Amino acid sequence: MNQAPRAHRAVFITFEGIEGCGKTTQAKLLAKRLREEGQQAILTAEPGGTVLGRALRAALLNPARTVDPIAEWLLFEADRAQHVRETIQPLLRRGVTVICDRFSDSTRAYQGIGRGLGLDQVDRVDRAATGGLKPDLTFLLDLPVREGLARAASRGKLTRIERERTRFHTKIRDAFLVLATREPGRIKVVDGRLDRPHAAEVVWKHVAAVLGRKAR
Ligand code: TMP
Numbered sequence: 001m002n003q004a005p006r007a008h009r010a011v012f013i014t015f016e017g018i019e020g021c022g023k024t025t026q027a028k029l030l031a032k033r034l035r036e037e038g039q040q041a042i043l044t045a046e047p048g049g050t051v052l053g054r055a056l057r058a059a060l061l062n063p064a065r066t067v068d069p070i071a072e073w074l075l076f077e078a079d080r081a082q083h084v085r086e087t088i089q090p091l092l093r094r095g096v097t098v099i100c101d102r103f104s105d106s107t108r109a110y111q112g113i114g115r116g117l118g119l120d121q122v123d124r125v126d127r128a129a130t131g132g133l134k135p136d137l138t139f140l141l142d143l144p145v146r147e148g149l150a151r152a153a154s155r156g157k158l159t160r161i162e163r164e165r166t167r168f169h170t171k172i173r174d175a176f177l178v179l180a181t182r183e184p185g186r187i188k189v190v191d192g193r194l195d196r197p198h199a200a201e202v203v204w205k206h207v208a209a210v211l212g213r214k215a216r
Helices: 023-036 051-061 069-093 104-114 119-130 145-154 166-182 196-215
Strands: 012-017 041-045 097-101 137-142 187-191
Touching (some): 023 097, 023 137, 023 196, 069 097, 069 119, 104 119, 137 196, 145 166
Parallel strands (some): 012 097
Protein backbone atom coordinates (compact mmCIF):
# COMPACT_ATOMS: atom_id res chain seq x y z
CA MET A 1 0.00 0.00 0.00
CA ASN A 2 1.30 3.48 -0.84
CA GLN A 3 1.93 5.62 2.23
CA ALA A 4 0.99 9.29 1.79
CA PRO A 5 4.08 11.47 2.28
CA ARG A 6 4.29 12.84 5.85
CA ALA A 7 4.08 16.42 4.63
CA HIS A 8 0.44 15.90 3.71
CA ARG A 9 -0.37 14.83 7.23
CA ALA A 10 1.07 17.80 9.10
CA VAL A 11 -1.74 19.49 10.94
CA PHE A 12 -1.83 22.89 12.61
CA ILE A 13 -3.83 22.81 15.84
CA THR A 14 -4.42 25.71 18.23
CA PHE A 15 -5.78 25.95 21.78
CA GLU A 16 -7.67 29.00 22.96
CA GLY A 17 -9.65 30.27 25.92
CA ILE A 18 -9.74 32.64 28.88
CA GLU A 19 -7.16 32.74 31.67
CA GLY A 20 -6.98 29.50 33.64
CA CYS A 21 -9.16 27.54 31.20
CA GLY A 22 -6.84 24.50 31.06
CA LYS A 23 -5.71 24.90 27.43
CA THR A 24 -1.98 24.57 28.21
CA THR A 25 -2.52 21.24 29.97
CA GLN A 26 -4.66 19.95 27.10
CA ALA A 27 -2.12 21.13 24.50
CA LYS A 28 0.61 19.17 26.34
CA LEU A 29 -1.55 16.05 26.63
CA LEU A 30 -2.33 16.21 22.90
CA ALA A 31 1.37 16.54 21.97
CA LYS A 32 2.14 13.48 24.12
CA ARG A 33 -0.70 11.48 22.59
CA LEU A 34 0.33 12.35 19.03
CA ARG A 35 3.90 11.22 19.72
CA GLU A 36 2.62 7.99 21.24
CA GLU A 37 0.65 7.45 18.02
CA GLY A 38 3.88 7.85 16.01
CA GLN A 39 3.27 11.40 14.74
CA GLN A 40 5.95 14.05 14.86
CA ALA A 41 4.43 16.86 16.94
CA ILE A 42 5.81 20.08 18.39
CA LEU A 43 4.18 22.19 21.07
CA THR A 44 4.71 25.94 20.93
CA ALA A 45 2.98 29.03 22.33
CA GLU A 46 2.10 32.67 21.74
CA PRO A 47 3.26 35.11 22.78
CA GLY A 48 6.82 33.88 23.20
CA GLY A 49 7.50 31.04 20.74
CA THR A 50 10.76 32.58 19.49
CA VAL A 51 13.69 34.49 21.03
CA LEU A 52 12.18 37.77 19.82
CA GLY A 53 8.78 36.61 21.05
CA ARG A 54 10.05 35.94 24.57
CA ALA A 55 11.21 39.56 24.80
CA LEU A 56 7.82 40.72 23.49
CA ARG A 57 6.01 38.46 25.98
CA ALA A 58 7.94 39.94 28.90
CA ALA A 59 7.13 43.47 27.72
CA LEU A 60 3.44 42.67 27.07
CA LEU A 61 2.65 40.88 30.31
CA ASN A 62 4.69 42.88 32.82
CA PRO A 63 2.13 44.11 35.40
CA ALA A 64 4.23 47.21 36.09
CA ARG A 65 3.74 48.51 32.52
CA THR A 66 0.93 50.44 30.88
CA VAL A 67 0.53 49.46 27.23
CA ASP A 68 -1.55 51.36 24.70
CA PRO A 69 -4.19 49.03 23.12
CA ILE A 70 -2.90 49.61 19.56
CA ALA A 71 0.69 48.99 20.65
CA GLU A 72 -0.47 45.86 22.50
CA TRP A 73 -2.25 44.54 19.41
CA LEU A 74 0.70 45.20 17.07
CA LEU A 75 3.16 43.58 19.48
CA PHE A 76 1.03 40.41 19.53
CA GLU A 77 1.01 40.53 15.70
CA ALA A 78 4.80 41.08 15.61
CA ASP A 79 5.25 38.05 17.86
CA ARG A 80 3.05 36.03 15.48
CA ALA A 81 4.79 37.19 12.28
CA GLN A 82 8.16 36.04 13.65
CA HIS A 83 6.74 32.81 15.08
CA VAL A 84 4.96 31.78 11.85
CA ARG A 85 8.02 32.36 9.67
CA GLU A 86 10.73 31.13 12.04
CA THR A 87 8.99 28.15 13.63
CA ILE A 88 5.48 27.17 12.54
CA GLN A 89 5.74 27.22 8.72
CA PRO A 90 9.14 25.49 8.54
CA LEU A 91 7.85 22.68 10.81
CA LEU A 92 4.63 22.23 8.84
CA ARG A 93 6.64 22.09 5.61
CA ARG A 94 8.74 19.31 7.12
CA GLY A 95 5.58 17.38 7.90
CA VAL A 96 5.60 18.05 11.64
CA THR A 97 2.25 18.62 13.33
CA VAL A 98 2.29 21.92 15.22
CA ILE A 99 0.23 22.54 18.36
CA CYS A 100 0.11 26.19 19.38
CA ASP A 101 -1.08 27.47 22.76
CA ARG A 102 -2.97 30.60 21.57
CA PHE A 103 -2.91 32.07 18.03
CA SER A 104 -4.97 34.52 15.94
CA ASP A 105 -8.26 33.83 17.76
CA SER A 106 -6.72 35.27 20.96
CA THR A 107 -5.98 38.53 19.16
CA ARG A 108 -9.47 38.54 17.67
CA ALA A 109 -11.06 37.97 21.10
CA TYR A 110 -8.77 40.07 23.34
CA GLN A 111 -7.83 42.95 21.05
CA GLY A 112 -10.51 42.85 18.34
CA ILE A 113 -13.47 42.49 20.71
CA GLY A 114 -12.10 42.94 24.27
CA ARG A 115 -10.20 46.16 23.51
CA GLY A 116 -12.79 47.17 20.91
CA LEU A 117 -10.35 47.51 18.00
CA GLY A 118 -12.71 45.73 15.63
CA LEU A 119 -12.52 42.32 13.97
CA ASP A 120 -12.18 43.61 10.39
CA GLN A 121 -9.12 45.69 11.17
CA VAL A 122 -7.57 42.99 13.33
CA ASP A 123 -8.18 40.30 10.71
CA ARG A 124 -6.57 42.40 7.96
CA VAL A 125 -3.32 42.90 9.87
CA ASP A 126 -3.40 39.38 11.25
CA ARG A 127 -3.52 38.01 7.68
CA ALA A 128 -0.30 39.90 6.96
CA ALA A 129 1.29 38.52 10.14
CA THR A 130 0.29 34.92 9.43
CA GLY A 131 0.79 35.05 5.66
CA GLY A 132 -2.72 33.56 5.48
CA LEU A 133 -1.92 30.53 7.67
CA LYS A 134 -5.02 29.31 9.50
CA PRO A 135 -5.31 26.45 11.97
CA ASP A 136 -6.83 23.21 10.67
CA LEU A 137 -8.43 22.78 14.07
CA THR A 138 -8.89 25.01 17.13
CA PHE A 139 -9.99 23.97 20.60
CA LEU A 140 -11.77 26.51 22.74
CA LEU A 141 -11.58 25.46 26.40
CA ASP A 142 -14.59 27.18 27.88
CA LEU A 143 -15.39 27.72 31.53
CA PRO A 144 -16.94 30.39 33.76
CA VAL A 145 -14.69 33.41 34.25
CA ARG A 146 -14.62 33.16 38.05
CA GLU A 147 -13.35 29.58 37.91
CA GLY A 148 -10.68 30.46 35.35
CA LEU A 149 -9.47 33.49 37.28
CA ALA A 150 -9.35 31.47 40.51
CA ARG A 151 -7.17 28.88 38.78
CA ALA A 152 -4.93 31.62 37.32
CA ALA A 153 -4.58 33.24 40.76
CA SER A 154 -3.61 29.92 42.34
CA ARG A 155 -0.62 29.73 39.95
CA GLY A 156 0.94 32.84 41.50
CA LYS A 157 1.53 36.42 40.43
CA LEU A 158 -1.01 37.66 37.88
CA THR A 159 0.12 39.18 34.57
CA ARG A 160 -0.95 42.62 33.34
CA ILE A 161 -3.79 41.13 31.30
CA GLU A 162 -4.90 38.62 33.95
CA ARG A 163 -5.28 41.62 36.30
CA GLU A 164 -7.98 43.18 34.10
CA ARG A 165 -11.46 43.45 35.65
CA THR A 166 -13.84 40.50 35.66
CA ARG A 167 -16.01 42.40 33.17
CA PHE A 168 -13.15 42.37 30.63
CA HIS A 169 -12.63 38.62 31.03
CA THR A 170 -16.37 38.00 30.65
CA LYS A 171 -16.25 39.93 27.38
CA ILE A 172 -13.37 37.71 26.22
CA ARG A 173 -15.22 34.51 27.12
CA ASP A 174 -18.29 35.70 25.20
CA ALA A 175 -16.09 36.78 22.26
CA PHE A 176 -14.48 33.35 21.98
CA LEU A 177 -17.92 31.71 22.04
CA VAL A 178 -19.14 34.00 19.24
CA LEU A 179 -16.05 33.17 17.15
CA ALA A 180 -16.72 29.45 17.72
CA THR A 181 -20.33 29.83 16.58
CA ARG A 182 -19.14 31.48 13.36
CA GLU A 183 -16.69 28.69 12.48
CA PRO A 184 -18.07 25.48 13.95
CA GLY A 185 -16.08 23.34 11.50
CA ARG A 186 -12.74 24.65 12.77
CA ILE A 187 -13.39 25.75 16.36
CA LYS A 188 -14.49 23.00 18.75
CA VAL A 189 -15.75 24.07 22.17
CA VAL A 190 -14.57 21.80 24.99
CA ASP A 191 -16.02 22.09 28.51
CA GLY A 192 -13.13 23.35 30.66
CA ARG A 193 -14.75 21.86 33.78
CA LEU A 194 -14.32 18.29 32.53
CA ASP A 195 -11.58 16.36 34.28
CA ARG A 196 -8.31 16.28 32.35
CA PRO A 197 -8.50 12.74 30.87
CA HIS A 198 -12.12 13.24 29.82
CA ALA A 199 -11.35 16.57 28.10
CA ALA A 200 -8.29 14.97 26.45
CA GLU A 201 -10.51 12.22 25.03
CA VAL A 202 -12.89 14.82 23.52
CA VAL A 203 -9.90 16.63 21.98
CA TRP A 204 -8.43 13.40 20.64
CA LYS A 205 -11.66 12.38 18.85
CA HIS A 206 -11.61 15.63 16.85
CA VAL A 207 -7.88 15.36 16.10
CA ALA A 208 -8.18 11.75 14.96
CA ALA A 209 -10.97 12.76 12.56
CA VAL A 210 -8.83 15.56 11.04
CA LEU A 211 -5.78 13.28 10.77
CA GLY A 212 -7.93 10.70 9.02
CA ARG A 213 -9.15 13.26 6.49
CA LYS A 214 -5.60 14.57 5.86
CA ALA A 215 -4.20 11.08 5.27
CA ARG A 216 -6.74 10.27 2.53
P1 TMP B 1 -0.93 32.74 28.17
O1 TMP B 1 -0.33 33.10 29.47
O2 TMP B 1 -2.17 31.95 28.22
O3 TMP B 1 0.07 32.22 27.23
O4 TMP B 1 -1.45 34.10 27.49
C1 TMP B 1 -0.78 35.26 27.48
C2 TMP B 1 -1.70 36.43 27.68
O5 TMP B 1 -1.71 37.22 26.49
C3 TMP B 1 -3.15 36.14 28.01
O6 TMP B 1 -3.57 37.07 28.99
C4 TMP B 1 -3.88 36.42 26.73
C5 TMP B 1 -3.04 37.48 26.06
N1 TMP B 1 -3.05 37.50 24.60
C6 TMP B 1 -3.71 38.53 23.95
O7 TMP B 1 -4.29 39.42 24.59
N2 TMP B 1 -3.68 38.55 22.59
C7 TMP B 1 -3.01 37.61 21.85
O8 TMP B 1 -3.01 37.69 20.62
C8 TMP B 1 -2.35 36.55 22.54
C9 TMP B 1 -1.62 35.51 21.76
C10 TMP B 1 -2.40 36.53 23.92
